[in-house]
Amino acid sequence: RMAEDGKEDNFLMKPCLCGIKMVEEGCTLLRRMEICVAEAEKRSGKNAVNMQETFTVYLIETRPMDALNEGRNPAPDSLWRRYSEFELLRNYLIVTYPYIVVPPLPEKRAEFVWHKLSADNMDPDFVERRRVGLENFLLRVASHPVLSNDKILYHFLTEEHGWKEVVYETGFQAKVLQIFTSAKEVIRFMEMKHYSDELQSHTSQLLRARARVADRLYGVYKVHGNYGRVFSEWSAIEKEMGDGLQSAGHHMDAYAASIDDILEEEEHYADQLKEYLFYAEALRAVCRKHELTQFELEMASQDLISKKQQREELATGIVRTFSFKGMTNKLFGQEAPEQREARLKLLEELIAEGEDTVKEKTVECEEHVERAWVDMQRFKEQKDKDLREALINYAVMQISMCKKGIQVWGNAKECFLKM
């Protein structure tokens, strides 16, 4: 099948994604091979549990660069792959090259949609965007100085059938376990963490500002108490104004005194907010626990991987990675077969234990996020109810304070009117 002219031109025109690298550093695969994801098609078939399903397949086309450079235009080799196979390739790469930032795939499902209509994975626009994304992925991987050398990648691009078996034979899955989590889980966890941080920040800011306001309001009320004293003294020298000033003075004293009760009541409101400030801390603790569990899982996984590698080395005698044991063996000669057997046996036991540990931790992680999410919803409901009530009470308190103010100043006015 021929690629569309437009696409071909586009590819040649389009600067290679690591364009400069390709020329200068000599990225291997992409220099040897032109790659593109030409088309997409709907297929239906039976899946693993024998159910009928519809899915999309993508056409990968490759052509040798030498031919193109010589001006020839040979027909491309091509094969069909579905999204799950791309995923498998990527997972393999992540596990095999854990130190490499592996290029991402486009979305599996349409998330963050603006229009409900395009939540459909079969939507032509979505499929087209995905095709572009998959091509982008392949170009990036094929131009990566390390990843592009991988045999599995090459097979992915060239051998339609039996590729999956080859991948599984690498045994990479032993290393996979739960090092990656689903997008939904990640998002949920991040949301929780973000919310708890924000809640803590906002409540503490509010409480601080409220305390400062209360402090200032206290000052305003108390200074009015001076009016009480001065009016009283002044009333002593006045005839007509005397009574009025004296009684107004008393009201000013009452006004100044009233702030104590008002602020005392407000402390209850502050306490209600403080409770949720501390709740936020508790939320954060849940998030930290999740992170801790994740960490433990990763440690267990790493440990298991390393033990499996050791077993492989012992069994085959081939040293894949650098290790001190390997070096000492080379320097001082290999050990006796009996010792090797013993070590192998021990390793097998440890590996079995390790696998159990990893399974446990995985379940723990999953359950933790799931349960935390559920409790989070409960917490939110409780918080909304409690704080709504607290805010209403606060407003009621303020109204009551205003009523007192109206009364005092109304009374003072009466005193002055009588002067």
Add this chain to the structure above:
Amino acid sequence: SRRQMLVVDVPVLGVFSLVQNTSLADGGPMPNSPSSLVNQYRLEEEEEQPGADAKDFFITVDNPESHVTAIETFIMYRVVTKTTRSEFDSSEYEVRRRYQDFLWLRGRLEESHPTLIVHPLPEKFVMKGMVERFNDGFIETRRKALHRFLNKISEHPVLSYSQHFKVFLTAQELTSHRKQGPGFLSRMGETVRAVANSVRGLRSRPEEFSVMQEYVDHFSTKICSVDKVTQRIIKEQREYLDELRQYGPTYTQWAELEEDLAEPLKGVADCVERCSQETEEQIQQLSEVLVPALHEYVLCAETLKAVMRRRDNIQAEFEAKNEALASRKADQDAEEVDGLAERVEVANTTLKEDWSRWQKAMRTDLRSALISTTEKNVDYYEKVSLAMVCSQ
């Protein structure tokens, strides 16, 4: 006793016959009939402001404009006078006056009527917190005070008939008038005499004036205290307002994080905002109504003290000459002593009259300012309360 009798009964007609007979430095025409004057005076004794027909002056001070000369920069104010007084050739005048002109007028009024209580002028310089002399707020405050000054003079039964007052309101060019009349030297002479007399001390001050003196001293302290307390309240309110402005937004920001809780949070934020606006208005009322009124009477207290000193000096001068006459020293003229005795009588009587008038005005003015403050505060709480209710 807490209350002290300060008002002294004085026959009204008697005052003005005395005034007519004494030669004043002031050369102005006196009112034609004592009875018409009595009616006017009686109206002023009522608690309410004299009705529109009793008021025969409408004076405004406005339109401050900067004047630049080679030597100095100063502000000129526009003074517009509308009057029904027959002594004035026209019924309407417009002149431009500077602060120094007001100072001149007041000086002449005090000089002509040493024991009348002449309303104070705003201060020459403002001590605290002012960097620029011609700051807009400063000019406006001064303008209002100058306006009040002229209106107070125009309402005074004696001062409003002053020739100097008329000249101030009507003459296009004031500088020529400012050079006439008893000048610098005579004022110097008076000051020297006053100092000499004060060294001597008074024989005996009449009881009623001792009482008055005591009142003046106490009043001065009290009114200063009230002024200070009010300024302090303004300061506290301003700081409260600053904090409120930080407080409201904490609710708004939190609301952005929430869903169901966003609405009540925003409600509280709005209330706090409302509170801020109302507090700002409160501060404005205090600064523009209560403080100026209190401050005016702080200055009045100083005026009262000066008036009392001048009265004492008049008495002291008479006593000195009288003693000299009695001890037959150095050719003391008996007629001169009689003149001085009468001068003391006039001084005392005019002061007593004006004292009662002043007290009434003081009560009216301060009462009004205090009531206005209480009304504003009630209004404040009503508005804030309403906002809270709505937010629920």
